[in-house]
Amino acid sequence: MDTLLESIPKSMTQMLNKAVQAVRQSRKTMAFSHIDADGISALAIVVMALNREKLQVEWRNIHQINSETIVEIRDEVENYQPDLVVFSDFGTGQIELVRNLVADLDYVEHAIVLDHHLPQDEESRQTQSFTSDRLIEINPSHHGMNGSYDISGAGVAFLLALSLSTENVDLAELAIVGATGDLQDYYGKGFSGINKKILELGEDAGYLRVTKDLTFFGVNTRPLPYLLQYATDPYLPGITGDETACFMFFEELGIPLKDGNDEWRTWVDLESDEKQRIIQRLIQVVIDSYNDPIVATGLVGDVVILTQRPEKTEMRSAKEFSTLLNACGRNKQPEVGVKVCLGDSEAVANGRYLLQQHRQNLAQSLRLLEDGGFVTMPGFYLVNDPEIPDTIIGVVIGMAQSSRIIPIDKPVIGVSSDSSNDSPLVKLSGRAHRSLIKRGLNLKETFVSVAENMNKKYGILVAEAGGHPMAAGAFIHKDHVDEFLKLSSQHMAKVLNN
Ligand SMILES: [Mn+2]
Numbered sequence: 001m002d003t004l005l006e007s008i009p010k011s012m013t014q015m016l017n018k019a020v021q022a023v024r025q026s027r028k029t030m031a032f033s034h035i036d037a038d039g040i041s042a043l044a045i046v047v048m049a050l051n052r053e054k055l056q057v058e059w060r061n062i063h064q065i066n067s068e069t070i071v072e073i074r075d076e077v078e079n080y081q082p083d084l085v086v087f088s089d090f091g092t093g094q095i096e097l098v099r100n101l102v103a104d105l106d107y108v109e110h111a112i113v114l115d116h117h118l119p120q121d122e123e124s125r126q127t128q129s130f131t132s133d134r135l136i137e138i139n140p141s142h143h144g145m146n147g148s149y150d151i152s153g154a155g156v157a158f159l160l161a162l163s164l165s166t167e168n169v170d171l172a173e174l175a176i177v178g179a180t181g182d183l184q185d186y187y188g189k190g191f192s193g194i195n196k197k198i199l200e201l202g203e204d205a206g207y208l209r210v211t212k213d214l215t216f217f218g219v220n221t222r223p224l225p226y227l228l229q230y231a232t233d234p235y236l237p238g239i240t241g242d243e244t245a246c247f248m249f250f251e252e253l254g255i256p257l258k259d260g261n262d263e264w265r266t267w268v269d270l271e272s273d274e275k276q277r278i279i280q281r282l283i284q285v286v287i288d289s290y291n292d293p294i295v296a297t298g299l300v301g302d303v304v305i306l307t308q309r310p311e312k313t314e315m316r317s318a319k320e321f322s323t324l325l326n327a328c329g330r331n332k333q334p335e336v337g338v339k340v341c342l343g344d345s346e347a348v349a350n351g352r353y354l355l356q357q358h359r360q361n362l363a364q365s366l367r368l369l370e371d372g373g374f375v376t377m378p379g380f381y382l383v384n385d386p387e388i389p390d391t392i393i394g395v396v397i398g399m400a401q402s403s404r405i406i407p408i409d410k411p412v413i414g415v416s417s418d419s420s421n422d423s424p425l426v427k428l429s430g431r432a433h434r435s436l437i438k439r440g441l442n443l444k445e446t447f448v449s450v451a452e453n454m455n456k457k458y459g460i461l462v463a464e465a466g467g468h469p470m471a472a473g474a475f476i477h478k479d480h481v482d483e484f485l486k487l488s489s490q491h492m493a494k495v496l497n498n
Pocket of ligand 1: 038039089116152153154182
């Protein structure tokens, strides 16, 4: 425990101490957080840590902070009149909005931002975190750490929780669930930086365990055939989505699907020699279909088990837990995910249902892409399919690249022209393989600079962008999507020379 807090840069510890003071002075708190698995986990950590300080917390999930939603946030704050407002997993990119519209309210004595996203511009990235008596911003990128791999939003929230009390060590579970949701474990290749220290702390305290195992979703919960039928990471050509082929797969290997009591067997029920045979066969399937052995290395990796959670449930594995939380957020019910984290059993049943919907949507969307649902443009591949809901477009394009349905030599951009909602804004998501970042590509910078140029040109806000170098996104007014794509295409084709 001590080694974790000791390993944090001193400048960051000072900020954490200020935040601890602000919490101790508070009597009425409000918390806002992002809607993805990391944001949901971060919020649950904040709420639990503050409740344990005997503080009442009113909380909300918000899809992002922008010039529109900050007004809603301000209204909520005006209604509740807290003396402390906490933002987690967002806030840094909109620190001016947070300061001017929330932190300056009379009755708000402190606002705390717990974020890990990169600051908007180069200039503020150089400087220390923004801080005043009222606004305390804690972000690893201000302290020489990398917010993409070293620590997530939930991790930063956990550092505050641990600074408040060492009894909050159990929240290491949620810190790792959040980091897993943000793919900070390199797709099962293991955690590094502060994440690794949080993991070790959780292991020492008896809450977490790491094993080498099949990285597929559902090892704890899915009957064997359905483990493969909904496999999307990687997608298994000829198997994913084909129930008969999934049954055949096990039949050919002579592995029984049910146990002596006629119950479905799951992956965790298998003998180790059975696991070995399945893994070998899967490796063969992947190598035969992808012509790229790298994909096969992703089949087995570090799997994080939450040892205190009931067996054969989604909460037993960091990956399944985080996917369940993401499913809640993507179905516009992030509050269900927060309640799952807070231990509400009714919410668990709701969350499971949302997860099931989510998995079916993903498998179906990937099948569309396998059938050629993307186009090659200068600088990137484009997925623009109204049948793919905008809530999952980012995950779908990420999976399509990790399973090589879409090649990785250029980034992939997904746009959902789903016109079922009446918002004037269209959501755009981008994903880029690590090798492209090494060649100088930065999706976030590209999108932000294109958006800024367009906003300048039109003199009004037509696009807002944010994210990370490898995974970024933008909201664009629907009349300007083509222009945004054209400018991004030119920019990225120049960087990548293709
Ligand atoms: Mn995050």
